[in-house]
Amino acid sequence: MVKWAGFLFNADDCIHCKACEIACKNENQTPTGIQWRRVEKVAPELYLSISCNHCDSPECFRVCPERAFTKRKDGIVQIDEDLCTGCGLCVTACPYHAPQFNPETHKVSKCQMCYPRQDAGLPPACVEACTTGALSIVDLNQFSDPEATRTLPGFPDIRITCPSIVFYPPKPRKRYFL
Amino acid sequence: MQSPYVVPDFVQELLAVSSSGVTAIIQKLSSLLSLPVLVVDPFYQVLFFSTGNEAVDEIVIIPDNEQEFSSVFNCQISTVDTIKNGVAHPITVNSKKLGFLILSWNDAGLDARRYEEVLSYASSLCALQMQKSLEIKREKQKFKEAFLFDLLYGNIKQKEDIIEYGEIWGWDFHVPHTVIVFSSKEEDHFFTNKQMINTLLQIVEKELIMQNVKPIAMVKHQQVITMFPQADTNHDVDRGKLQAFTETILKNAAKLAGELEIACGIGKRYTNPAELFRSYQEAKIALELGILLEISTPMFADLGLERILYKHDLQDLIEFHNHTLGSLLEYDKKHDGYLFVTLEALVANQFDIGKTAAASFLHRNTLRYRVKKIEDILDVKLDDLHVRLNILAAFKIRQLRKIGNEGC
Structure with a gap:
């Protein structure tokens, strides 16, 4: 069976260091103001590292009039910038704000899950850079863990798009008095 | 010896x-x-x-x-x-x-x-x-599935290539097709009951063969995807055929799938096979909204308002809902008038007094009295088309966003 690449995010382990953001920027040389991956604070002590989720039903892909998006057999959603006319429909359609419009080039770009690295057997730059191992990549065809959830508080609605991401939700913490 | x-x-x-x-x-x-x-x-x-x-x-x-x-x-x-x-x-x-x-x-x-x-x-x-x-069939199916994946994700850009490939398996892509998706109602997208899905695939293929259609069907994760040819130019006939087909599948699946409930979604018809990926994406949206709205055979083309409402900002929707129906909900809470249920029935019956009275087992005059009361509480006239649209939208928001009786 062909693998179904997806992200696995452990909410407890993310410390908001933004190493994933920086690694993504460094790997893809994205211009100023374009962030394919970003780390957001969604609740007190809850951070979310979010990029394109390479959805099973990508809305960007459906609405694009130029057919600039394609989905590989391993689930990675790619955009061909040469075909993009910068109409911005995908930007508004994506609930995760993954497609990023560049006002200088009038093109949209987005996370491509570092597919050249993956094709060479390497993990995506963000996953490799994650200092705490909060972000990892899994084969969703094989992945099964009763503790994992499909969404987290603060994460956009997953119903229509079915994003290729699973989460380990934060566990209740014990407080120790010194 | x-x-x-x-x-x-x-x-x-x-x-x-x-x-x-x-x-x-x-x-x-x-x-x-x-x-x-x-x-x-x-x-x-x-x-x-x-x-x-x-x-x-x-x-x-x-x-x-x-x-x-x-x-x-x-x-x-x-x-x-x-x-x-x-x-x-x-x-x-x-x-x-x-x-x-x-x-x-x-x-x-x-x-x-x-x-x-x-x-x-x-x-x-x-x-x-x-x-x-x-x-042997499974081995052949692997090549078939690779082609169908490319077709459903728009990876084959040329119409002629698709038609040529389709001929290998006896599929005529000169004819317009509509994509239909069947899936379990389970909310977990990664849930896969392979046996149930394979049974569903068998049911779909069997039904297509019975309708003299060379089946184009595949399993993807927990979905069974099929492409239904629609040679007919008459829109109503096409709709009727699609609905009859999906209803038969759902009926047969209900007998065999046991406790698992099966839902379906129907995309739009596309003449160009290179555009069929849109029909697939539409079918999946129709499937999800159909589950929320409890529509047995949801068609993407019919779900325009629902899609807009579902994608809209939640806070705006809640405000609109409370503004439109809030006073009625409050009145019911205080007086146990069940006027909200009456209004819901009226909306479900296209604001037709006769139909609503029959469906709610109420006398027409009782219903008229209750409608008058609702108009007084909401301070609107229910024969105004704009008011009707607002109320209809508010009820759709309730269904789509699972807003409870107490409002938000």
Whole structure:
């Protein structure tokens, strides 16, 4: 069976260091103001590292009039910038704000899950850079863990798009008095 | 001296022909027993008949349900003119039922037990052959699935290429197609019950074959995806055919899937096969919204307002809902008037007093009185089209966003 690449995010382990953001920027040389991956604070002590989720039903892909998006057999959603006319429909359609419009080039770009690295057997730059191992990549065809959830508080609605991401939700913490 | 190990002649004879396929096995069995033999699938549809498949168009197998799970059970074989008796033996591989081997006879007095051993042996031979065919089919399916994946994700850009590829499997992509998705209502997108999904695929393929359509169907994760050809230019006829097809599948699936509930979604019709990926994405959206709105055969084309509302900012929607229906909800909370239920029924019946009265078991005048009361509380006139649209939208928001009776 062909693998179904997806992200696995452990909410407890993310410390908001933004190493994933920086690694993504460094790997893809994205211009100023374009962030394919970003780390957001969604609740007190809850951070979310979010990029394109390479959805099973990508809305960007459906609405694009130029057919600039394609989905590989391993689930990675790619955009061909040469075909993009910068109409911005995908930007508004994506609930995760993954497609990023560049006002200088009038093109949209987005996370491509570092597919050249993956094709060479390497993990995506963000996953490799994650200092705490909060972000990892899994084969969703094989992945099964009763503790994992499909969404987290603060994460956009997953119903229509079915994003290729699973989460380990934060566990209740014990407080120790010194 | 020890007696030699004897293999019965019939075993040798059946084994000798087994490599030629199921038809050869049942023909040999039929000549050995001097009785007609047939093989049916798990849904009692005839697959092979010892006297040739052309004679089996009108056969219906009626199993005795009480005995179906035993190794050998009695059944009736109903043709156009006659009803015959029969005895059936399941064909199984690794406890998976592939079908049944059935002996047919005219007399009622034959002893089924006499044939149990030979039926069991012949069933095992049939099972091996059927399993082999199944594996070959699965290998072929892999190439088919790769093509269908590319088609459903728009990876083949040229219409001509798609038409050419389709011809390999006998699919005519000159004809417009609509994508239909069937899936379980489970909320977990990674949930996969392979057996249930494969059964669903079988049901879809069988129904398409019965409608003289070369099935284009595949399984992807927990979905069964099919493309339904729509040669008809009449929009209403097309809709009717689509609905009838999906309803049949859902009905058959409900019988077989057990506790799992199956939902479906229907995309738009596309003439250009290179655009079929849009129909697939639309079908998936229709499926999700259909589950929320409890529509059994949701069509993407009919869900315009619902899609806009679902995608809209939640806070705005809640404010709109509370502004439109809030005062009625508050009144009901204080007075237990159940006016909200009346308004809901009125909306469900397109604001038709007669239909609503019949559906709610209320007298027309009682309903009129309640509608007047609702108008007073909401401070609107329900015959105003703008008010009706607002109320309809507010009810759709409730369904889509699962807003409770207390509002938000």
